[in-house]
Amino acid sequence: MDNPPEHWDIAIFGTGLSESILAAALAKAGKKVLHLDENDYYGGDSASLTLLELITWADERSKPTQQKADQTSSAYLLAQCKSFIDIQYGFPSSSDEATPDPDFMKDSRIYAISLLPCLVPASGPIITSLIASGVSRYGGFCLLNSVAMCTPLDDKRPEDEWELKRVPSSKEDVFKDRSLSLLDKRKLMKFLMFAASDAENPPELEGQEETAFLDFLERKFSLPKSIASAISFATAHCSHIADKAVPALQRLQRYLRANGRYGNSPFLIGHYGGAGEISQGFCRTAAVQGATYILGRKIEAINHVPEVPAATAAKTESGDAPKGPHFSIRLDGFANPVTADVVVSTDSYLGYLNSVENRASLEPNSMTNGAHYLIRGIAVLGSPIKFASAGANTTATQEEAGSSAGSETNPPEEAPGTCLVVFPPVTFEGKAMEPVSALVMGEVSLSCPTGRYVVYLTTLFKGDDSATSPPNPSELLQPYLDRLLRFTSGGADSKPLFVCYYNQRLSSALGPISSTGSGSTILRLNSAPPMDAPLTEAADGATTEAERIFWEIMKFKTDGDQDIPEGFWPQVEQDGDDSTGVDEEW
Amino acid sequence: MADNAETSAVPDKPIQVKLVLLGEAAVGKSSIVLRFVSNEFQANKEPTIGAAFLTQKCRLEDRVLRYEIWDTAGQERFHSLAPMYYRNAQAAVVVYDVTKATSLEKAKSWVKELQRQANPNIVIALAGNKVDLVTASSAAGASGAAASNGDDDEDEADDATATPGEDAGEAENPEGLRQVPKDEAQAYATEAGLLFFETSAKTGEGIVEIFTEIAKKIPIDHILNGRGGASRSAAAGAAAADAVNLQNNAPKGKSPCSC
Numbered sequence A: 001m002d003n004p005p006e007h008w009d010i011a012i013f014g015t016g017l018s019e020s021i022l023a024a025a026l027a028k029a030g031k032k033v034l035h036l037d038e039n040d041y042y043g044g045d046s047a048s049l050t051l052l053e054l055i056t057w058a059d060e061r062s063k064p065t066q067q068k069a070d071q072t073s074s075a076y077l078l079a080q081c082k083s084f085i086d087i088q089y090g091f092p093s094s095s096d097e098a099t100p101d102p103d104f105m106k107d108s109r110i111y112a113i114s115l116l117p118c119l120v121p122a123s124g125p126i127i128t129s130l131i132a133s134g135v136s137r138y139g140g141f142c143l144l145n146s147v148a149m150c151t152p153l154d155d156k157r158p159e160d161e162w163e164l165k166r167v168p169s170s171k172e173d174v175f176k177d178r179s180l181s182l183l184d185k186r187k188l189m190k191f192l193m194f195a196a197s198d199a200e201n202p203p204e205l206e207g208q209e210e211t212a213f214l215d216f217l218e219r220k221f222s223l224p225k226s227i228a229s230a231i232s233f234a235t236a237h238c239s240h241i242a243d244k245a246v247p248a249l250q251r252l253q254r255y256l257r258a259n260g261r262y263g264n265s266p267f268l269i270g271h272y273g274g275a276g277e278i279s280q281g282f283c284r285t286a287a288v289q290g291a292t293y294i295l296g297r298k299i300e301a302i303n304h305v306p307e308v309p310a311a312t313a314a315k316t317e318s319g320d321a322p323k324g325p326h327f328s329i330r331l332d333g334f335a336n337p338v339t340a341d342v343v344v345s346t347d348s349y350l351g352y353l354n355s356v357e358n359r360a361s362l363e364p365n366s367m368t369n370g371a372h373y374l375i376r377g378i379a380v381l382g383s384p385i386k387f388a389s390a391g392a393n394t395t396a397t398q399e400e401a402g403s404s405a406g407s408e409t410n411p412p413e414e415a416p417g418t419c420l421v422v423f424p425p426v427t428f429e430g431k432a433m434e435p436v437s438a439l440v441m442g443e444v445s446l447s448c449p450t451g452r453y454v455v456y457l458t459t460l461f462k463g464d465d466s467a468t469s470p471p472n473p474s475e476l477l478q479p480y481l482d483r484l485l486r487f488t489s490g491g492a493d494s495k496p497l498f499v500c501y502y503n504q505r506l507s508s509a510l511g512p513i514s515s516t517g518s519g520s521t522i523l524r525l526n527s528a529p530p531m532d533a534p535l536t537e538a539a540d541g542a543t544t545e546a547e548r549i550f551w552e553i554m555k556f557k558t559d560g561d562q563d564i565p566e567g568f569w570p571q572v573e574q575d576g577d578d579s580t581g582v583d584e585e586w
Numbered sequence B: 001m002a003d004n005a006e007t008s009a010v011p012d013k014p015i016q017v018k019l020v021l022l023g024e025a026a027v028g029k030s031s032i033v034l035r036f037v038s039n040e041f042q043a044n045k046e047p048t049i050g051a052a053f054l055t056q057k058c059r060l061e062d063r064v065l066r067y068e069i070w071d072t073a074g075q076e077r078f079h080s081l082a083p084m085y086y087r088n089a090q091a092a093v094v095v096y097d098v099t100k101a102t103s104l105e106k107a108k109s110w111v112k113e114l115q116r117q118a119n120p121n122i123v124i125a126l127a128g129n130k131v132d133l134v135t136a137s138s139a140a141g142a143s144g145a146a147a148s149n150g151d152d153d154e155d156e157a158d159d160a161t162a163t164p165g166e167d168a169g170e171a172e173n174p175e176g177l178r179q180v181p182k183d184e185a186q187a188y189a190t191e192a193g194l195l196f197f198e199t200s201a202k203t204g205e206g207i208v209e210i211f212t213e214i215a216k217k218i219p220i221d222h223i224l225n226g227r228g229g230a231s232r233s234a235a236a237g238a239a240a241a242d243a244v245n246l247q248n249n250a251p252k253g254k255s256p257c258s259c
């Protein structure tokens, strides 16, 4: 393409949630932003994909190992193949498990399957940014309807029967819950009062910096194990059995406060796959503010140009040309490279960097850091999860303890449109298992057809060193999916319509990015979900990361003649700056 | 959409309709909206960045529609429109420039894209814009415009190089500027099931008609039963009713959005 040379203040590589928030904030702050993604869809590692897109995504990331010599594998894809490993998918309910039922694939486009499933706390950085940027106009949310714990009836025998029990979502629910003894209720209320209080340095926390949250709950508040477990894993959303008390309490406090803002749940679920849709909203806002978008183009190289050759400087007097050190970006099919002062890149694009001094410092320091992974599973079910509704007693615990057959006498059941089922840590065949979460989204989330449910299974794997490889994701997660299926109206014998399992590498700490000189710099944006509470903290974490980079750029780019903006988002003018709401009748 | 709640069947409330604009750069998308919303025309309209979200009420017999008009915000420049742009759009106006044959080809590709990406019930209107440049009655006006604004000069120069043979007699016969015959576009529109208009954002010709004809054709009951997403059941309507509007409970005084 015969594109004219064009220069931008900032080029951002990747259109994931964090990068998109950053693009919108920079564009609103008056920066000239170029936003690129090698995929032909928005959202990068937080995209929402149709079924067909998800299958292509999986194929692209599992094949290149076989076709290494193949020139078509881009540096981006090679990096992706290191981030997303052990990908496998299938269609269990189909006669041939490897081939989908055509009727099922007909609905491909109605699915919006998220690579970054998240529960968005009703107050926090992402909600603040959605409102302050105006992006909330572009997307809708629904509430997380229920949270439930799925626990073995007998702790010692996790291979036997499990039960599904709703977790109270408010104080009223706690009172109504007839499965709790009066004494336990009292202890629980006492803890909740403590957790919700503002007290600085409460005595209960003294010397507890290193205590695991579970221990803290059992020892300081004498809570029985089942309740402590529900608080840790289903309320504070700890992802690890040994999570520390202090950060878990801080999260819990935020979630307790978020509850009630938009309804009876601390969490919202974004429509159409959540993070991917929200990313598109921020990108649109960036575009409205003048950012340029180039998707689906292969990147050939990102070169640092320490000095502008005198000849070029003279030729491009347009004012739209680099004046000093800059980056030159070559794109497939573009006659001229595009240039930018600052480059912001997620790890997947760092492979394109040429001739940047200290490039080594950009690479994962894999020798010293353990490699951590999220073990993920995605399943499409044909029937909803059912369990006792709020206030009703749970099935088997009291009247018919031990009996697994009785279903006729069950109290009212609900089949929530969205729910989170948490499996606490258990020891299974001598192996300690981390907690596993299953986020279930029905049609209300607008991410699947009527009567279908998308389940996102997630658990954490902490590798001691980079040599430890994560377990096979389907072997680990499938038993949990089977357990969940027993609670669907389809029953234990029903099969998922689609499953996909993979391991997602959480980027290990990288060396700090070295500035490449006075005129230009490259910044590494960490787009990986957090290790602690990946489900509930991912969206807020992405926002915090965007804000961090935003201020780095503002500090760097301010050459005295520019003002540093007062906030991450500009103060809103009376009318809203991009919404010319002319509302006349005629 | 943040305003799902408004869609519910309160009879007095205007019915919210999302309308998206598509078309090659500089065919006059923004000018059409500006004419429709403010009844204005700017001869030297900048390529669109910035204003990208306008609303306009449209009264039609017994009902009031409130168009929420989405402009491409430049994301189409490198074919990077997000699925979100098409999502739940009940109407689209695909614009081409009657003096530029390639712009109709581009419009056809947008129609295909809409049929692939957007909700199956979407009402699509094809608008052949800048018809003032090719109609005898406004020929004087057209040359006047050319004299008064550089853009149109450029425009004509473009076309002149594209079709050098037609240069002669242009001044006397404005039809000479025309590169897309009306019946050709009409035939295509009929075949593809589109509403069709020739318009001029400059004179206002055909502009209001696009929006009233769309309003007549939109399946209102469908919208009332559940927003957009025709491939979903009415239960999606319940989903819309369940939807959370983030602005609603924004802390007082901090809510930045005026809508």
Ligand SMILES: Cc1cc2nc3c(=O)[nH]c(=O)nc-3n(C[C@H](O)[C@H](O)[C@H](O)COP(=O)(O)OP(=O)(O)OC[C@H]3O[C@@H](n4cnc5c(N)ncnc54)[C@H](O)[C@@H]3O)c2cc1C
Pocket: A001, A003, A004, A006, B025, B026, B027, B044, B045, B046, B047, B077, B078, B079, B097, B100, B151, B152, B154, B155, B158
């Ligand atoms: C760096 C770069 C990379 C590019 N890469 C791609 C690519 O990958 N794919 C691709 O398809 N294109 C690409 N392009 C081209 C780009 O899409 C075109 O600039 C775009 O199609 C707009 O074309 P234009 O020059 O007609 O209009 P613009 O440059 O948008 O027009 C500028 C102004 O001129 C006036 N004007 C222009 N034409 C007319 C007209 N016919 N009638 C009335 N007024 C008019 C208008 O006032 C308009 O606002 C690239 C451009 C650049 C700068």
Ligand SMILES: Nc1nc2c(ncn2[C@@H]2O[C@H](COP(=O)(O)OP(=O)(O)OP(=O)(O)O)[C@@H](O)[C@H]2O)c(=O)[nH]1
Pocket: B023, B024, B025, B026, B027, B028, B029, B030, B031, B032, B042, B043, B044, B045, B046, B047, B048, B049, B129, B130, B131, B132, B133, B145, B151, B152, B199, B200, B201, B202, B203
């Ligand atoms: N003569 C004439 N000129 C028009 C008409 N409509 C638009 N123009 C001119 O065409 C140019 C482009 O119009 P825009 O409305 O900016 O076109 P657009 O399709 O929104 O362009 P982008 O935002 O760049 O995609 C402007 O200079 C307008 O003044 C018309 O009906 N007649």
Ligand SMILES: [Mg+2]
Pocket: B029, B030, B031, B046, B047, B048, B071
């Ligand atoms: Mg425009």
